[in-house]
Amino acid sequence: MAAKPEPRVPRHIAIVMDGNGRWAKKRLRPRTFGHHAGQKAVREAVEFCLRRGVASLTLFAFSSENWARPEGEVSALMELFLKAIDREVDELHGNGVRIRFVGNLDAFAPELRARMLGAMERTSGNTALNMNVAVNYGGRWDIANAARLAAEAIARGEFSAAELDEQRLHTYTCLADQPPLDLFIRTGGERRVSNFLLWQLAYAELYFTDTLWPDVDHACLSEALDDYARRERRYGRTGEQVATS
Numbered sequence: 001m002a003a004k005p006e007p008r009v010p011r012h013i014a015i016v017m018d019g020n021g022r023w024a025k026k027r028l029r030p031r032t033f034g035h036h037a038g039q040k041a042v043r044e045a046v047e048f049c050l051r052r053g054v055a056s057l058t059l060f061a062f063s064s065e066n067w068a069r070p071e072g073e074v075s076a077l078m079e080l081f082l083k084a085i086d087r088e089v090d091e092l093h094g095n096g097v098r099i100r101f102v103g104n105l106d107a108f109a110p111e112l113r114a115r116m117l118g119a120m121e122r123t124s125g126n127t128a129l130n131m132n133v134a135v136n137y138g139g140r141w142d143i144a145n146a147a148r149l150a151a152e153a154i155a156r157g158e159f160s161a162a163e164l165d166e167q168r169l170h171t172y173t174c175l176a177d178q179p180p181l182d183l184f185i186r187t188g189g190e191r192r193v194s195n196f197l198l199w200q201l202a203y204a205e206l207y208f209t210d211t212l213w214p215d216v217d218h219a220c221l222s223e224a225l226d227d228y229a230r231r232e233r234r235y236g237r238t239g240e241q242v243a244t245s
Contacts, residue, residue, distance in 0.1 A: 008229040010182030012056040014197055014204070015045065019188030019212030032076040037214035039084060048221045049129055050095060056130040056178045060196050064104070064138035078112060081135070085115045089122065096128030102174040103137030104145075130178055137174070139198030146172035146199075173199050180204075183228050185221075187213045205231050 017038060024034030042059065049057045062077060092099060101116045108116070116135075149172040154161055159168070170176055181200040184193065189210040193201060207224045209216075 009052050009054060009225060010205075010228055011054065011179035012058070012181045013049065013054055013183045013185065014058040014060070014181055014200070016060045016184075016186040016188075016190075016194060016196055017041065017213040017216075018186055018190055020214060022188065023212040023214045031073055032080075034214060035077060035080055039080075039088075041213050041216040043088075044217050045221065046092070046095075046097065046129065046131060048218050050097075052225070054129065056132065056175075058102075058132040058134060058175065058178075058181070058197065060134045060137070060194075062103075062135045062137070063195065064136050064141055065195065067107075067136075078109070082112055082115060085119050089119045092131065093123050093126065096126045097123060097131050098126040098129065099123045100130065100132045101135050102132050103135045104141060105136065107136045132175060132178070134174075134196070137196075139193075139195045139201075142174050142197070143199050145174075146170075170199070175200060183207060183224065185209070185224050187211050187216055187220075203233075205233070 020034030020038045021031040022034070023037060024031050027033070045057060045059070048054075061081075066077075067074060089099065099119045101120060105113050105116060146169055150164055150169055153159065153172075154164065175181075175197075181197060181204040184197070184201060184204045185207045186193070187209055189208075189212075191208050193206075197204075205228050207227055209220060209224065211220050
């Protein structure tokens with residue numbers, strides 16, 4: 001059962017899980033070894049969010065650009081996805097986690113796509129935590145896809161082009177039904193967003209850590225939340241306005 005949200009705990013956390021390959025290389029192992037090790041950190045992150053009362057956790061598992069990686073690594077990742085779904089879905093479901101795969105799922109093999117859809121259907125009624133797994137996802141794709149869906153709605157006569165504003169376009173993005181993104185975390189030492197959740201990042205707080213993803217644990221995530229709690233979120237207002245609101 002999910003905990004009640006604590007003061008200053010973000011409702012929605014997104015994580016770029018970077019550093020699996022470098023973690024493996026430091027141990028003179030293949031990159032796939034790091035991807036397997038990274039699954040433990042995923043479990044840590046899910047448990048952490050459940051304990052702290054976070055409503056949504058979005059994980060960047062496979063970007064639309066990742067297809068350019070070596071064929072062997074991509075194949076291993078696909079196999080890892082299959083095994084992870086089969087192994088983890090029972091426990092996630094038992095803990096009340098709602099699983100969603102966001103991105104262009106049409107690019108995946110039918111067997112893997114069917115497993116994804118099955119996991120989403122099985123956990124659709126859960127409310128303890130929204131666990132969004134971004135696969136074959138890109139922030140530009142998300143915005144372009146939202147624009148296409150909005151254009152199709154306009155063509156059907158549901159509303160006029162003049163009525164298309166930010167709020168309406170947002171309803172067509174992948175995570176429109178979730179709380180706004182509060183905290184973006186990237187592990188592995190890089191300081192960029194890499195085409196992840198570009199629309200949703202507009203007012204998110206950004207946190208970067210040098211810790212490689214397989215080494216991320218509750219202590220590392222707590223440091224990120226402590227840093228977040230010290231931020232003053234003004235949304236265009238002055239600090240004085242925030243203090244008196």
